Amino acid sequence: MERPTVLVIGGGATGAGIARDLARRGVDVTLVERDGLASGTSGRSHGLLHSGARYAEADGPEARACLEENRTVRRIAGACVRDTGGLFVELEADDPAYFDAKRAACEDVGIPTRVVDGAAAREAVPDLAADVDRAMEVPDGVVVPSRLVAANAVDARDHGARIRTHAPVISMTVEDGRIATVTLGGDADATLRRPDYVVNATGPYAARVAAMAGADVEMRPTRGVMVSVEYPGLEPVLNRCREPADGDIVVPHDGEVVLGTTSVAVDDPDDYERGDWEIAETVRECAAMLPPVADADRVRTWWGVRPLYEPDEAARGGRGISRGFRLLDHADEGVENCCSIVGGKLTTYRRMAEATADRVCERLGVETECSTADERLPAASDPERLDGFVREFDGQGPTDADLVES
Structure with a gap:
């Protein structure tokens, strides 16, 4: 019994990212995941990889965070x-x-642009x-999430963390205002x-897991x-330069x-409709920017679920505004030793992890500073080793199935 x-x-x-950050600060940490790594939203x-340009006119601070991360x-x-690189096309x-408002907002944030x-x-x-009347070059990029998540897990493990995949949380008990036990199923059964x-x-799934602790x-x-x-x-990411809507991004792979x-x-x-209309609309709208994709052979189709925080979405009016994150301390609800991190985006994962690790270390009395922005991930320059990490943690997701060696 751990x-x-x-x-x-x-x-x-x-x-x-949280496990990596905490382990590098010398904290004893166990990470559990119900499936393989990156099996949810990340994969x-x-x-x-956002430059921040998508959010520049709506939320300057979040756009700046995207640029920095x-x-x-x-x-x-x-x-x-x-x-x-990326192009916002009008x-x-x-x-x-x-277009003009976005360009001005990017300038205010410090996002490098060039209009052509x-x-x-x-x-x-x-x-x-x-x-296409004009376009704006921005420093967007592409993330290979299966590799990124696996490399973070390996670095966490190299610094003493335990990584347990196929270990879903089944239940929790709370005693005297603290989580007392967490029962794992699957391969862990502990x-x-x-x-x-x-x-x-x-x-x-944050609401479902928090509810197990009465939060x-x-x-x-x-x-x-x-x-x-x-x-x-295709080399640059293509973004439609309009209010965010369906089918407004084309991301290049090989x-x-x-x-x-x-x-x-x-x-x-886990259980939601997957509408054929979504596929048709996405292809049609993206083809307005890049016409050949309308008749291109389809390789694979998948859905992802965004972890949006309801109060923020209600306040901002829903889609198209920024995707900031929230760190929720459940001590306010009588569960002293628990927090939830929600919202955000893949680009800012490391910043989200740092904020969470800072909160945990404050509670534990750990004064070691974060080092994750300065230390390269293991095997960062070796794609074959990175793909080996993905296989080890059963981490292949559909986003990068064509880029990661299965």
Whole structure:
């Protein structure tokens, strides 16, 4: 029967990042995940490494955080990232005032941009739609999430953490205002007793896990479809320069592009409708930017569920506004040794992990500073070893199935 100092529940990018951060500070930590690593939101995204430009006019501080973490992840993650650049393209039907506002907001945030006319944009992307009036270059990139999550887990393990996959949390007990036991099923089949602290990093499942401890997390999970089609040779990420909507992003891989996405509220992140209309609309809208994808052969289709925090979504008006994160301390609800980290995005996973680890260390009296922004991930320059880590943790997700050696 293990008695971990800190138990982290959830093996996506944020959970693995928290385990890495805590382990590097010398904290005894166990990470548990109900399936393989990156099996949830992290491994079912479109894989965009945000420059911050998408959010610049809506939320300057969050856009700045994206830019800073974009640079950090590139520095520490090596072959977990592809440096593609990005283009925000304005079609003839799009409002030029929105383009101008985004460009000005990017300048205020410090996001490097360069505006080119339609002809120059089509030189860079020959199949770009004929009615592209102008485009704005931004430092977007592509994340290979299976590698990123696995590398974080390996670094955590190298610093003493225990990583337990296929170990779903079945139940918890609370005694005297503290989580006393956590029962694991699956391959683990164990009970963890009296952890000093428990971190709920389960994304869209955060409400379900918090409820086991008698805590309340208001979530508004939304589903989005991604469609991968055969299309070799695209270099930059393509973003439609308009108010965020369905089918406004094309993410390049080696011989494919990922088209995304939709946003539809779901009640259950495990059991939800997957509508054919979402696929058709996503392909149609992305083809407005890059016409050949309309008839390209489809390789795979998948849905992901965003871990959105209900109060923030209600306050911001829903889709299209920023995707910041929230760290919820359940001591306010009488559970002294538990917090939940919700919201956010893949690009800012490390910052989310740092904020959470800071809170945990404050509670434990640990004064060691965070080092995850400065230390490169294990095997960052060795794709074959990174893919070996993915296999070890059963971590392959659909986002990067064409990039990771199975």
